[in-house]
Amino acid sequence: MGSSPFFFGANKNMLNKRADKLELLRIAEAVALEKSIDKELIINSMETGIAKAAKSKFGQDNEIKVLINRENGDIEIFRKLVIVEKPENSNTEIRLDDAITLNETNKGKAIGDEVLQPLPAFDFGRIAAQTAKQVITFNVREAERERQYNDFIDKKDSILSGIVKRLEFGNVIVDLGRTEAIIQKNELIPRENIKAGDRIKAYCFDVRREPRGQQIFLSRGHPKFMEKLFVQEVPEIYDGLIEIKSSSRDPGSRAKICVKAVDTSLDPVGACVGMRGSRVQAVVNELQGEKIDIVNWSEDPAILVSNALSPAEVQRVNVDTERKKLDVILTEENLSKAIGRRGQNVRLATKLMNYEINIMTDAEDSERRQLEFKEKTENFVKNLELDETLGQLLVAEGFSTIDDIKDSNAQDLMKIEGIEEETANALIERAKEFHEKDQEDISQRIKDLGLEDGLINLKGLTPGMLVTLGEQKILKLEDFADLASDELTGGYDIVKGERVKIQGCLEDFALSKAEADDLIMSARNIVYKD
Numbered sequence: 001m002g003s004s005p006f007f008f009g010a011n012k013n014m015l016n017k018r019a020d021k022l023e024l025l026r027i028a029e030a031v032a033l034e035k036s037i038d039k040e041l042i043i044n045s046m047e048t049g050i051a052k053a054a055k056s057k058f059g060q061d062n063e064i065k066v067l068i069n070r071e072n073g074d075i076e077i078f079r080k081l082v083i084v085e086k087p088e089n090s091n092t093e094i095r096l097d098d099a100i101t102l103n104e105t106n107k108g109k110a111i112g113d114e115v116l117q118p119l120p121a122f123d124f125g126r127i128a129a130q131t132a133k134q135v136i137t138f139n140v141r142e143a144e145r146e147r148q149y150n151d152f153i154d155k156k157d158s159i160l161s162g163i164v165k166r167l168e169f170g171n172v173i174v175d176l177g178r179t180e181a182i183i184q185k186n187e188l189i190p191r192e193n194i195k196a197g198d199r200i201k202a203y204c205f206d207v208r209r210e211p212r213g214q215q216i217f218l219s220r221g222h223p224k225f226m227e228k229l230f231v232q233e234v235p236e237i238y239d240g241l242i243e244i245k246s247s248s249r250d251p252g253s254r255a256k257i258c259v260k261a262v263d264t265s266l267d268p269v270g271a272c273v274g275m276r277g278s279r280v281q282a283v284v285n286e287l288q289g290e291k292i293d294i295v296n297w298s299e300d301p302a303i304l305v306s307n308a309l310s311p312a313e314v315q316r317v318n319v320d321t322e323r324k325k326l327d328v329i330l331t332e333e334n335l336s337k338a339i340g341r342r343g344q345n346v347r348l349a350t351k352l353m354n355y356e357i358n359i360m361t362d363a364e365d366s367e368r369r370q371l372e373f374k375e376k377t378e379n380f381v382k383n384l385e386l387d388e389t390l391g392q393l394l395v396a397e398g399f400s401t402i403d404d405i406k407d408s409n410a411q412d413l414m415k416i417e418g419i420e421e422e423t424a425n426a427l428i429e430r431a432k433e434f435h436e437k438d439q440e441d442i443s444q445r446i447k448d449l450g451l452e453d454g455l456i457n458l459k460g461l462t463p464g465m466l467v468t469l470g471e472q473k474i475l476k477l478e479d480f481a482d483l484a485s486d487e488l489t490g491g492y493d494i495v496k497g498e499r500v501k502i503q504g505c506l507e508d509f510a511l512s513k514a515e516a517d518d519l520i521m522s523a524r525n526i527v528y529k530d
Contacts, residue, residue, distance in 0.1 A: 025073045037143045043068050045139035050075065058119060062091050065116060078116035083109055148179050152216055153207045159228045160218060164198045174200060174218060181216035189220050189288050190252040201286065203228055221251035226292070229283045230257065236271045245297045248351035254340075255290055256308060256348045260297035269294045293348075301326060301355060308349040312338035315362060323512035325356045329365045356489075356513040376400055384430045393418065402438075406431035442467055452476050454526070460519050465506055472505045481523035485516035 028046065032039040047066040054064045054077050063080035079091070087093035099106040099115045106115050162174040162181065170185035172194055183202055194200065202218035203225035209215075219225060227244050236242040241263040249255040259268040272294045273280050280292055298304045302317035305326050312334040318327035330338055338359050339346050350357050360368070373395055380391035383402060397416050399405055405413070405427055413424035442463040446456065449470030454477035456466060474480055489511050490504030506516070 025070070031140060037140065037147055041143050042136075042140060043070065045136045045143070048139060049134075049136040050077070054119070059091060061089070064119075075121070077119040077121070079119055081115050081117055083111055083113050083115060085111060149207065149209055152179070152204070156204050156207050157224070158204055159201055159225070159232070160204050160216075161199065161201050164194055164196050164200055166196055167194070172200070174202065176216070179216065181218045183218045183220060187217075187219035187221050188251075189290070192220070192252065192288050201229075220287075221249065223247040223249045223255070226255055226257060226283065226287060226290075229286055230272060230279075233279045233282050234272050234274070236263075236266060236268075241266055242268045242271055243297075246352050246354070248348045249290070250344055250348060252288055252290055254293070254344055254348060255287070256293045256295055256352045258295045258297050258304075258308070258352055269296050295352065301353065304353060305349065305355070305357060308352050309338045309345060309357075312345070314338075320512075323356075323510065324354065324514055325358065325512050326353075327358045327360065327365065329360055329362055332361050332363075335359065335361055380405075383434050384427065386427075390418075402431045402434055406435050439463065446470060450475055455480055455523075458519070458523055458526075460515070460522065462509070465509055468506060468508070474505070477523050478527050481520065481527045483520055485513050485520060488516040488519070489513055 025043075028039055028042040031037070032042050047068055050068075051064040051066045054066065055062060058064065058079070065078045065080055067076045067078070068074070069076075081094040081099070082092060083096050083099050084093045085095070087095055094102070094115065094117070096109065096111065099109055102115065102117055109115060160174075160176060160181065162176040165173045165175040165180065167173070170188075172183040172188065174181045174183060181202075181204070183200075187202075188194070200220075202220050203222045204216060205219050205222055205224065206217040207215070208217070224247075226249060227247050230244065231237050234242065237244060237259075241261070243260045243262055245258040245260050247255065247257040257272070259272055261268040271279075280294065284290060284292060293308075293310065295304070295307045295310070298307065301319050301321065305317055305328055306314040309328065312330060314334075315329050315331065317329070320326070328338065337345070340348075346357055346359055373392075376395045376399075377388065377391040379402065380386050380394055380399075381388055384391075384405075386394075393416060394405070399408075408428065410421055410424040410428065413419050413427060414421055419427075445467050446463065449467065451466055451470050452475060455461070455469070455475065458477060458480070461469075469475075469480065474483070486502055486504065488504050488506045490502050490507040504511075511519075
């Protein structure tokens with residue numbers, strides 16, 4: 001607890017009546033200065049410690065109060081008593097007449113009030129002195145922990161610098177001067193060579209109260225670490241002239257940071273790169289050579305994704321802002337650049353934008369469009385008993401599903417060349433009949449498949465989705481909760497250097513990744529809550 005004489009018993013006798021009373025105040029002041037704690041708190045701790053020691057002298061059933069004079073160090077010891085009509089315990093209760101006899105100032109007291117009875121000074125025995133010392137030491141230690149917590153809670157979300165003290169099971173313990181912090185193994189940059197004695201920087205992402213004091217968690221792999229390094233290296237960011245919109249990292253390998261110029265006269269990318277790359281290079285060096293792509297922000301997702309997937313050249317982008325999905329179309333030779341090694345480039349761009357990004361070639365996009373057109377046409381021809389030409393005409397005019405026709409009116413359909421009022425009304429009537437029969441068939445199908453009520457009642461799953469899940473043998477809420485979002489929406493993966501399509505069980509329902517995540521998390525919350 002430090003080197004102050006009080007805590008090592010050098011002046012044990014100072015607590016008894018023969019002690020130099022002013023020494024008590026000097027020690028309180030010295031400890032407060034050493035531990036950066038309020039002197040008043042130290043004296044309060046001394047009062048508590050002496051009170052506990054006094055209980056061993058006067059009896060544990062006494063309520064003891066100790067007052068230390070802040071000017072001269074005089075110690076006064078009192079017994080707290082409650083005024084009652086008929087006292088049953090002389091150690092805790094007193095009659096009103098006796099209280100007034102005890103002290104004239106008690107004349108204004110009433111039944112139920114507290115009074116203080118002075119107790120004689122006494123010599124502390126060894127055990128009593130040790131008890132007082134333990135109480136004071138504990139209180140000072142707790143105050144020191146609270147002070148350290150308050151000091152470092154303000155440093156959360158900032159970069160801290162310290163000396164590596166030791167390595168424990170892959171974790172790094174950092175000496176910050178007045179306390180220690182930890183960088184857990186998963187928060188380090190992979191393959192980073194750190195040794196005891198190294199000076200190290202890291203991002204403080206959490207400060208927690210723990211039974212043995214505050215715990216400070218640092219990270220060198222967090223995207224915010226890179227952002228804070230740019231704040232340090234780029235004055236325009238520090239001054240608020242350039243804003244960091246988002247960032248994503250694959251620690252030790254590659255990162256992306258998206259910047260926007262608040263002052264439109266500035267080039268945000270150029271400012272972050274610096275003269276001959278000096279600014280970005282300083283950040284790269286701190287991140288152990290991590291390659292950093294600086295992306296120019298745009299409000300238009302199509303422009304932003306084109307910037308984020310650089311160096312790949314994008315031909316066009318189909319944007320679905322409602323589902324936060326982007327279909328990025330490019331040439332065959334740009335495909336590998338956009339995806340990146342093991343899908344790294346598109347994965348970082350996805351995190352950067354918080355959009356689901358589907359990369360495809362022009363041929364794949366054309367094939368997908370043709371297939372969708374054909375499937376929609378066949379749906380109309382088969383279920384509404386139309387000829388193929390009329391089915392194609394409806395699809396070409398933007399009608400994708402039978403529900404689109406059901407929910408439209410005759411005037412909408414009559415805008416299509418060749419469709420008259422009688423035909424329009426007939427189409428709407430057929431669509432309504434089909435929908436009603438389809439809902440009955442789906443309800444029966446769900447029943448036949450044996451789906452459990454928990455899954456059926458999960459908010460967000462449509463009857464059509466439930467049928468599809470049942471056909472995939474996903475019948476319980478627990479089964480659904482164990483799925484990953486990719487298993488619902490589908491996507492692409494890189495296997496042995498080749499891009500492979502992953503079929504999602506609900507892919508036909510155009511679920512976004514965010515919607516799939518929400519459904520799965522809802523299921524998990526219900527399952528694990530129960």
